[in-house]
Every structure is written in C-alpha cells, then in structure tokens.
Amino acid sequence: MNKKIYVGIIGLGQMGGSLGLALKSKAMKDRYHIIGIARKEETLKQALKIKAVDEASLSLSDAKLCDIAVICTPVDTIVPIYRQLSKIAGKNTIITDAGSVKEQIELGIKDNYELTAKTKNKNKDKVKSVIARDEVPKQSSAVDYSLLPTPYSLPFIPAHPMAGRENNGIMSAEAGMFKNANIIITGNKNLSAEKKVAQMWKDAGAKIVKMTAKKHDDLAALTSHLPHIIAFSLNKIYKEKKKNNSEIDTLTAGSFKSMTRVSVSSADMWAPIFAMNGKNIKKHLQSFIKELKVFEKALNSQSKLKKEILKTQE
Numbered sequence: 001m002n003k004k005i006y007v008g009i010i011g012l013g014q015m016g017g018s019l020g021l022a023l024k025s026k027a028m029k030d031r032y033h034i035i036g037i038a039r040k041e042e043t044l045k046q047a048l049k050i051k052a053v054d055e056a057s058l059s060l061s062d063a064k065l066c067d068i069a070v071i072c073t074p075v076d077t078i079v080p081i082y083r084q085l086s087k088i089a090g091k092n093t094i095i096t097d098a099g100s101v102k103e104q105i106e107l108g109i110k111d112n113y114e115l116t117a118k119t120k121n122k123n124k125d126k127v128k129s130v131i132a133r134d135e136v137p138k139q140s141s142a143v144d145y146s147l148l149p150t151p152y153s154l155p156f157i158p159a160h161p162m163a164g165r166e167n168n169g170i171m172s173a174e175a176g177m178f179k180n181a182n183i184i185i186t187g188n189k190n191l192s193a194e195k196k197v198a199q200m201w202k203d204a205g206a207k208i209v210k211m212t213a214k215k216h217d218d219l220a221a222l223t224s225h226l227p228h229i230i231a232f233s234l235n236k237i238y239k240e241k242k243k244n245n246s247e248i249d250t251l252t253a254g255s256f257k258s259m260t261r262v263s264v265s266s267a268d269m270w271a272p273i274f275a276m277n278g279k280n281i282k283k284h285l286q287s288f289i290k291e292l293k294v295f296e297k298a299l300n301s302q303s304k305l306k307k308e309i310l311k312t313q314e
Contacts, residue, residue, distance in 0.1 A: 004033045007200065008063030009070050010081060012038040012047045013269075014164060015098045016072035017173025020052035022204035025175055031203065035062055038170075046170045064089045068200060071097040076272035079108030086154050094193045096157040100220060101276040102186045102213035109156045155193035158213060160184045160220070161206065166262045168269075179205035186213040221280035226288060228262055228270055229281070235263035 007023060009016040016036070023032040036053030037060060038044050044056035055062070060081070063069045069085055071078050078097050085095055099105055163181035165172055183201040185208060188194055198208045238260065242248050274281060298304035 002031070005031060005068065005200070006033045006035065006066045007068045007070060008035045008037060008066035009053070009072055010037045010060065010063060011072035012036050012043050012052070012170050013072065013266075014168060014170070014172045014177075015161065016070070017047060017050070017052045017170040018163075018175070018177035019070060019072065019098075019204055020047065021050065021173055021175035022178055023200070024051055024054070028203050032200075035066060037063055043170050050170070050173070052170070052173060060084055061088050064093070066093055068197060069093055069095045070200075071095065071099075074269050074272050075099040075101045075105065075276055078105050082109060082154075082156060089154055091154070094155045094157060094196055096159050096197045098159060098161050100160055100224065100273045102158050102160060102184075102216045104276045106158055106187060106213045109158075155188070155190045157188055157190070157194050157197040158186045159197060159201070160186075160216065161201070162224075163206075166264050168264075168266045176205065181206045182209045183207065184209050184211060184216050186211060186216050217277050218280050218283075221277050222284045225273060225277055225281050226284045228265060229274065229285065230288070231260050231263040232270075235260045 009020055012020070016038075020034045020036060022028070023034055033055075034053045035055045035057065036044060036047045037057050038047070039058065041058065044053075044058070047053045048056050063085060066089070069089065071081050073081060078099050082095055082097075085093070089095070097105065161178055161181055161183050163177050165174070165177075178201065183198075183206040185194060185198060201208060234256075238248070238252075238256070295305070295308060298308055
C-alpha cells in the first residue's frame, strides 16, 4: 500500500472543510490523511464530527510534517501564514493556497524568498568569520547551515478554486464542492511541487487551468469580485427601502434573489479581496457604471432600450 499523503488544511471554513471532505471521501480516504488547523475549538469539533479531518489542532506547528499545506484563510493572511510555515515546516513540505487574489500574494511570497536568501547569505558570512577567527574547533569547518536559526523558502503553488457558496463556515462545507470546478494555478517554476498540488485538486474532483497571476486577477475582478460588489450594493439599497416599505418582500422573486444571493458572504473574506485587487476591480467597475449610464440615458426610448438589451445578447 502506498504511503498516505499528509495534507494540512489551515482554515476550516467552507473551502477548507470542503477540501477535507473531498479528500476523505470513500474513493480517497486511503490516499490522504487530513490535519485540520483552525483558531476555534468549536470549528475543530465540527470538522471532526462531519469527518472532514482525521486530526484537529489549534496550532500551526502541527502542519510542519505535512506533504502539502493548504492555506484556506482570508487573502490578507496568506503571506504571513506562509512565512510562519517556512520557519517550522519540513523542507519537503509544499505550501499552496485557495485565495481569490494571486498577484499580490505572489509578490509577498517573492519578497519572502528574497529576504530568506539575504538572511542565509548573512549567516553564512557570520559562520565563515567565526571559523576564520578560530573560535570553533577545526573539525567544525564543514558547517551545517540547516542548523542555523534561519528560515528557508518552501515551494509555494498559488491556486484558486473557482467554487463556493454564499454561506460561511465549516457547516456549509460540501464533499462535492470541487466536482468539475476549475482550479486556477498561477506562476511558479517548481513543476514537481505543482504536479503534486494539481493531483490533490484532481482527487477532489476538480480540473486544472494554468494562467498568469496578472491575467487571473484581471478576469476574476470581472467574473467574481465585481458581482459581489454589485450584490452588496443592491442589498444595501433594498434594506434602506424596506425600512419604510415592509411590503417589498412580496415583490422579491427570482431575479432579485439571484442578484443578491452572495450578499450574505463573509465581510472578513471579501473586504481583503476587494482591497488587494482594487486596481482591477476599479477598471471593471468603471465599465459597469458606464453601461448603467447608457441604460439610464435610454430609459425614455423603448427602441433604444431594446437595442441596448440586444447588444448584451449578441
């Protein structure tokens, strides 16, 4: 029997919980061992109860011996968690994420690589200096740099599952969340590590798509981030209107519910996404406002309105 693959899932919300459930499914349960890491004991208890994990922990250090560590936390925490993992995880651990923004995360990881390289070089110089001054025995001239108190940069494979529901938390996790979903993997040069991460997502039922982080962020701003802003905004207008019009709910049918479905999504998750991908979102938001103004201007002419509607269906 092949050795089990140890996967540490940091963050057991909907994404992390769903990944755990998928990898613990009947078809995959003998292939993976899942260690779930979260900040709250209640979340860990629920993850164990629904069998999304084999082990549960409050400590990031319990991911240190995993083959793959998947960071499923808000995007503004991914780089800091990567840095922590780089200091404690085994040198063969592969780190990946599930964040909805890629370019800023890649830049943050790159900065960590460069900082680590500088730190290592400084420490090597210090060791050489100590040896030159005969402050250590001659037999210690073959220095094991891995024993020095410096981090090393672990492979990082940026990924974004194009899946999810409007609900939040571990209890909204679904084993089939990633079935036939696209997993976007962006820039990296470690093809061996990428292959292992890609296989994990395939085992969860997903399909792999490769593109640059820059292209991903531009397209995701239009297809995912902007629609959430629209939903939040429309729901805000609705709530204001409802204060003096309680009958409004008798008129909220399919179109309104479809448009505002994601407006209950977590602010803790979405505010960092909007902030980190603001440049791309602004560009598409301006295009959307421009189109709204076109419709506003055409409201006094049925023929013009029909023409604008047909343009959207060409």
